[in-house]
Amino acid sequence: MxxxxxxxxxxxxxxxxxxxxxxxxxxxxxxxxxxxxxEANGQPARRFVIVSLLTHADEPVFGGRAIEDYTFLxxxxxxxxxxxxxRAAAQRFDELLDDEQLxxxxxxxxxxxxxxxxxxxxxxxxxPAIRWLHRGGHYRVxxxxxxx
Amino acid sequence: MxxxxxxxxxxxxxxxxxxxxxxxxxxxxxxxxxxxKEDVTCFGDTNKVYVPGMKDVSGTxxxxxxxxxxxxxxxxxxxxxxxxxxxxxxxxxxxxxxPFFWSGLAYLDAEIDCSMAAPKxxxxxxxxxxxxxxxGP
Numbered sequence: 336m337x338x339x340x341x342x343x344x345x346x347x348x349x350x351x352x353x354x355x356x357x358x359x360x361x362x363x364x365x366x367x368x369x370x371x372x373x374e375a376n377g378q379p380a381r382r383f384v385i386v387s388l389l390t391h392a393d394e395p396v397f398g399g400r401a402i403e404d405y406t407f408l409x410x411x412x413x414x415x416x417x418x419x420x421x422r423a424a425a426q427r428f429d430e431l432l433d434d435e436q437l438x439x440x441x442x443x444x445x446x447x448x449x450x451x452x453x454x455x456x457x458x459x460x461x462x463p464a465i466r467w468l469h470r471g472g473h474y475r476v477x478x479x480x481x482x483x
Numbered sequence: 484m485x486x487x488x489x490x491x492x493x494x495x496x497x498x499x500x501x502x503x504x505x506x507x508x509x510x511x512x513x514x515x516x517x518x519x520k521e522d523v524t525c526f527g528d529t530n531k532v533y534v535p536g537m538k539d540v541s542g543t544x545x546x547x548x549x550x551x552x553x554x555x556x557x558x559x560x561x562x563x564x565x566x567x568x569x570x571x572x573x574x575x576x577x578x579x580x581x582p583f584f585w586s587g588l589a590y591l592d593a594e595i596d597c598s599m600a601a602p603k604x605x606x607x608x609x610x611x612x613x614x615x616x617x618x619g620p
Binding site: 394395396397398399401402404445477479 | 489490491492493494507508509510546547600601
C-alpha cells in the first residue's frame with residue numbers, strides 16, 4: 336500500500352504559477368484568491384483572480400489511489416475594466432496553464448488543459464449600474480501516484 | 484473471517500509459470516469457473532436433467548496503463564507469448580490472515596483503451612492447465 340500524499344500540492348502548484356506571473360500581477364493587481372476575494376490593501380478587491388475546485392475524482396487501483404483528476408475554475412474578475420484587460424488576463428491563463436506542467440514532488444504529472452471557457456458579466460448586487468466582468472476557463476489537471 | 488473489500492485485491496503473473504509477482508495499476512479482475520452441463524433429459528422425466536461436463540476457467544483483468552515496462556508491459560508481453568504463464572488472483576491481500584487465491588497456468592490477451600482520460604488496459608485469460616483454489620502466501 337502506498338504512503339499518503341498531500342493533495343493540496345496540486346492547488347499549491349497551480350496557485351504558484353498564477354501568483355508568480357508578473358503579467359497577471361499587472362492585469363490583476365488585487366491578487367489571486369481561493370473561492371472568493373478579500374480586501375487588497377484595505378480596499379475591496381476590484382481586479383483579481385479567482386481559483387476554485389469544481390470537481391475532483393480519485394481513481395483507485397488495487398492497494399490504493401492511482402489517479403487524481405481535478406477541474407479548477409480559473410477566472411479574472413474586474414470591476415469597471417476595459418474588455419482589453421480582461422481579455423488579456425484570460426489569454427494569459429491559457430498561456431500559463433493550457434498544456435503546461437505543474438511541479439509536483441510526490442506525483443507523476445499527467446496533463447493540464449482547458450476544458451471550457453468562462454465569460455460573463457455580473458451586475459453588482461447593490462448597484463446594478465456597476466458591472467463585474469468575469470473571464471477565464473475550466474482547467475483540467477490529471478496526476479497519478481507513482482507505483483513501484 | 485469476514486466479508487472483505489476488494490480494494491486490496493491483486494493480480495499476479497509470472498511468464499515463466501512459477502513465481503507470480505504483482506502486476507501494478509490494475510483495479511479489477513473477474514474469474515469464471517463454469518462447468519458445461521449436458522442435457523440428458525429423458526422421456527418421463529418431470530423436469531430437465533443435466534450432467535456436468537468439463538469446467539471452463541477464464542476471466543478478465545483490468546486497470547490503468549502504467550508506463551513502467553514492468554507494469555502494463557507484463558500484460559502485453561503475455562499476449563505475445565506462445566507459452567502460458569502462471570496467473571494468481573487474490574480478492575484481498577491486506578490482513579494478517581493468509582490470503583485466499585486462485586491460481587493456474589493461463590494464456591492472456593491484452594487490450595488498451597486510450598481516450599482523453601487515463602488510458603485503460605484490460606485482458607482476458609483462459610486456463611492452460613489445472614487451476615486451484617488455496618489459502619496461503
